[in-house]
Amino acid sequence: MSREPAPDRALVADPTPETGAPTSALARGPRHVAIIMDGNGRWAQARGRPRLFGHHAGARRVGEIVQACPALGVKYLTIFAFSTENWKRTQAEVAGLMSLFRRYIAKEMQVLAAKNVRVRFIGDRVRLDAKLILLMDQLEHETEGNDGTHLTIALNYGGRDEVARATKRLAQDVADGMLLPADVDEETLPKYLDTYVLPDPDLVIRTSGEARISNFLLWQSAYAEYEFIDTLWPDFTAEELSRLCQSYGARDRRFGAVPS
């Protein structure tokens, strides 16, 4: 997989949304929102339906949330679709999810491209099937010229796995004489992460009432604000996202400093 050049960090940290003249509310809102989309299974069970029914309902939610981002000043949206731990589910559920991802990409490709969404995938592709990988490549390629919402889909993603893979490549660069051990610091390591072109998330949301981060963006979320909400993912709406963005705007992020 070819890697895009790493951007100037000062550029990605620019707080001005490219959605027209920013209002003060937009300027205070999160620029990068990351979501752990949890609760599909319980949503389906509550309706007496199989778990995959919930995953399909969850997939339909994604479009509405992506569309809501520009008006909220959210330039980057990262969603957790499948974790490195989700392989522990039944073979039927895993196969159903993989089939859903293939269908979703094939169906949404033109829509996302037309809506100026730039799609990227993070995670380890090695365990994914060839057809899915091809579709992922196509979607990234189709949307690579877009500069609207940056949608990142975490698929076979785990934060620890990502750090391990990054460290392996970093160690190789050291072994090859491209990097000195003394030069490895907090600026260097993130350049080896899957998310190297993205700013860190400002706000991480987890639906379904569970208050844990489940191996999601471990390095990147060190200073993120968190929202754990009871809504099950298939019931999550643009209005709820808007409310969470507003409440984020009222938070005092200090990054370890004293209040100003």
Ligand code: FPP
């Ligand atoms: C967690 O709910 C959800 C998942 C493991 C899958 C997330 C996938 C989607 C929302 C659908 C598709 C996404 C895209 C990008 C097409 P759970 O099954 O753990 O729910 P539970 O905790 O109620 O059992």
